[in-house]
Amino acid sequence: MATKKAMLIDIKRCIGCLSCETACKQLHGFSTDPEPTLSDTAFTVVETRGNKFVRQICMHCEDPACASACPVGAISKSPLGPVLYNADKCIGCRYCMLACPYSVPRYQWTKLAPFVKKCDLCSDRIKAGGQPACTEACPVQASVFGNRDELIAEAWKRIREDSSYVPHIYGVEEAGGASVFFVSDVPFEKLGFKAAPTGTQPVPTLTASALGDSPKVVIMGGTILSALYWVTQRRREVALAEAEERAAITGIKRKDERS
Amino acid sequence: MIARIKSEITLWRVIVAVIFTIGIYATYLRFLVGFRASTNLSDQMPWGLWVGLSTLCGIGLSAAGFGISAAVYLLGMERYRPILRASILISFLGYMTVCVGYLYEIGLPWRFWHPIVMWNHRSVLFDVCVCIMTYTTVLTFEFAPAVIEKLPWKRLRDTVLHYHHKVLIAVVLAGVLLSSMHQSYLGGLYLIARGKVHPLWYSQYMHALFYLSAIPAGLALVVMAIYLSMRSLNVRVDFSILSDCGRMIQLLLIVFAFFKVLDLTANQAWGYAFQRTSEAGYFWLEMLLFVAIPIFLLSLDSVRSNPERLYWASAIVVAGFMVNRLNVSINSLQSAMGTHYVPKWSELAASVLVIAAGVIAFRYAVIYLDILPKWPTPTKPEGFRRWMSNGGLAAQA
Numbered sequence: 127m128a129t130k131k132a133m134l135i136d137i138k139r140c141i142g143c144l145s146c147e148t149a150c151k152q153l154h155g156f157s158t159d160p161e162p163t164l165s166d167t168a169f170t171v172v173e174t175r176g177n178k179f180v181r182q183i184c185m186h187c188e189d190p191a192c193a194s195a196c197p198v199g200a201i202s203k204s205p206l207g208p209v210l211y212n213a214d215k216c217i218g219c220r221y222c223m224l225a226c227p228y229s230v231p232r233y234q235w236t237k238l239a240p241f242v243k244k245c246d247l248c249s250d251r252i253k254a255g256g257q258p259a260c261t262e263a264c265p266v267q268a269s270v271f272g273n274r275d276e277l278i279a280e281a282w283k284r285i286r287e288d289s290s291y292v293p294h295i296y297g298v299e300e301a302g303g304a305s306v307f308f309v310s311d312v313p314f315e316k317l318g319f320k321a322a323p324t325g326t327q328p329v330p331t332l333t334a335s336a337l338g339d340s341p342k343v344v345i346m347g348g349t350i351l352s353a354l355y356w357v358t359q360r361r362r363e364v365a366l367a368e369a370e371e372r373a374a375i376t377g378i379k380r381k382d383e384r385s
Numbered sequence: 386m387i388a389r390i391k392s393e394i395t396l397w398r399v400i401v402a403v404i405f406t407i408g409i410y411a412t413y414l415r416f417l418v419g420f421r422a423s424t425n426l427s428d429q430m431p432w433g434l435w436v437g438l439s440t441l442c443g444i445g446l447s448a449a450g451f452g453i454s455a456a457v458y459l460l461g462m463e464r465y466r467p468i469l470r471a472s473i474l475i476s477f478l479g480y481m482t483v484c485v486g487y488l489y490e491i492g493l494p495w496r497f498w499h500p501i502v503m504w505n506h507r508s509v510l511f512d513v514c515v516c517i518m519t520y521t522t523v524l525t526f527e528f529a530p531a532v533i534e535k536l537p538w539k540r541l542r543d544t545v546l547h548y549h550h551k552v553l554i555a556v557v558l559a560g561v562l563l564s565s566m567h568q569s570y571l572g573g574l575y576l577i578a579r580g581k582v583h584p585l586w587y588s589q590y591m592h593a594l595f596y597l598s599a600i601p602a603g604l605a606l607v608v609m610a611i612y613l614s615m616r617s618l619n620v621r622v623d624f625s626i627l628s629d630c631g632r633m634i635q636l637l638l639i640v641f642a643f644f645k646v647l648d649l650t651a652n653q654a655w656g657y658a659f660q661r662t663s664e665a666g667y668f669w670l671e672m673l674l675f676v677a678i679p680i681f682l683l684s685l686d687s688v689r690s691n692p693e694r695l696y697w698a699s700a701i702v703v704a705g706f707m708v709n710r711l712n713v714s715i716n717s718l719q720s721a722m723g724t725h726y727v728p729k730w731s732e733l734a735a736s737v738l739v740i741a742a743g744v745i746a747f748r749y750a751v752i753y754l755d756i757l758p759k760w761p762t763p764t765k766p767e768g769f770r771r772w773m774s775n776g777g778l779a780a781q782a
Binding site for chain 2: 164165191193194195196197198199200215216217218219220221223224225227229231232233235236237238239240241320323324329330332333334335336337340343344347348351352354355358359361362
């Protein structure tokens with residue numbers, strides 16, 4: 127089992143230099159002009175919130191809503207950590223975009239064969255033992271990459287050693303946990319971070335109960351309907367037999383109307 | 386010659402021509418230019434009118450097929466047999482429009498078959514896809530006799546219908562279960578978007594509410610379609626059946642209203658209904674059109690016993706139902722997504738094109754096949770004689 131990787135983003139340290147954004151765009155061959163929000167050509171952007179800089183990026187959830195929602199299973203969580211998108215399976219239904227609690231996936235609206243676009247945590251690079259382009263480019267180590275367990279320890283160490291940090295790591299427990307997490311010296315809700323809709327539970331649990339009920343409903347519904355059909359058939363047969371009996375008694379010949 | 390051509394031009398044909406022209410242009414924009422040119426969809430609003438109208442309303446309004454076939458085949462309510470075929474036809478055509486709409490919706494329509502071979506059992510949308518595909522097959526099977534009995538080869542006809550009859554009940558039963566599943570799963574699609582769907586509509590029982598609301602709406606559409614068929618084509622149905630449908634719609638709406646109220650109370654969402662927000666406005670519009678007005682109107686004898694009034698009451702139910710589905714799929718998401726989405730003309734045009742094609746197919750099916758009991762003489766000879774000259778005779782023969 128491969129060691130789980132993760133990314134830690136330190137909002138206190140970030141100086142808003144956009145190196146991560148530029149490095150990402152260069153790696154993917156996009157124009158390096160900064161964009162205001164995530165797009166199909168910007169998988170991470172640095173947004174300004176007051177005097178703070180907040181990186182927007184796919185959280186790479188442990189149990190991703192997008193992966194559970196995708197009807198063809200085009201999205202999957204890899205053992206190393208990245209949530210990966212398989213363009214060969216995608217049909218372009220965009221349900222992942224609706225399902226994502228952080229509204230991260232973007233779509234190529236202008237293309238005739240459009241695909242979903244989002245950060246893949248530089249999966250190829252980390253598989254080869256490297257690190258993502260963005261963390262490599264960060265001059266102040268506001269974004270760092272490493273083993274998930276070690277990074278969580280590192281985050282707690284920063285919080286312990288500097289009392290200005292908020293004593294919470296956003297992303298470790300939110301929605302069942304993620305592979306990208308944040309520490310900050312400003313409360314997260316003031317920076318536009320949303321509380322996860324399911325608290326610490328993975329988002330796919332929202333649909334699991336409805337889907338889990340369906341076999342019961344099918345079996346019960348099937349049984350009840352079959353029983354009702356049997357009853358109505360039986361009543362019809364009895365009524366018919368009684369009518370025939372009466373006809374036989376009174377000696378009236380009747381044509382069988384069933385045919 | 387010119388006079389003949391002139392007499393062929395009627396108001397409805399002009400409207401149909403306009404719908405088709407604009408719709409085909411919108412289709413061209415969608416498939417040969419792209420989403421940006423043909424829709425106002427965005428990363429904040431990835432699903433819009435096509436999902437709301439074509440899929441959610443299309444499937445929901447086709448719910449009568451399984452409702453009526455369950456009533457007639459499984460529960461022995463023979464009274465509704467005269468409208469059975471019409472209901473199945475409406476469902477069949479409804480599902481056909483949804484299948485065509487699906488090609489508009491997905492970004493890579495040539496991969497429409499992927500869900501058949503690539504499975505994800507955790508996905509509600511996967512279940513919806515599979516159920517809709519299977520149930521469309523079931524509907525084709527249920528509707529097939531209407532076409533088969535018109536085949537000129539008697540022996541083939543008899544053999545096919547013989548075996549068809551043998552498995553029919555099992556297929557109907559499967560159809561009822563499949564419908565119940567995907568009618569509710571369409572609501573289940575939004576379960577995962579907690580925090581995005583406005584609390585007036587979000588509930589962990591959204592799927593159940595979708596199911597409860599679909600059946601009265603589907604019945605209302607059947608009442609509308611049969612009324613219009615009786616008015617413009619030479620078919621006659623005992624009006625008391627439609628009247629009973631009206632009573633049934635009212636009952637089902639009361640059940641829906643009961644659970645909707647219960648649900649809002651359980652989620653403590655009533656506060657949102659009295660805020661000065663557009664969501665509250667849409668919510669009350671939905672409650673008025675889908676719940677309050679129809680339940681009141683259908684409780685009146687004077688409405689239920691008058692074909693035209695029953696038609697309009699049903700039309701309000703259908704309109705209210707559409708408001709409900711568009712509320713869930715569009716209006717409930719806008720504030721959380723921080724966007725304002727108004728569909729582009731081409732989105733509406735493409736949806737209307739597909740619906741219009743379905744309506745026209747219904748009309749010709751009623752004319753040429755034995756869908757509803759036929760009346761010997763056309764009631765409106767002038768405008769319809771030409772239409773009827775073939776169909777009417779063929780049907781009587």
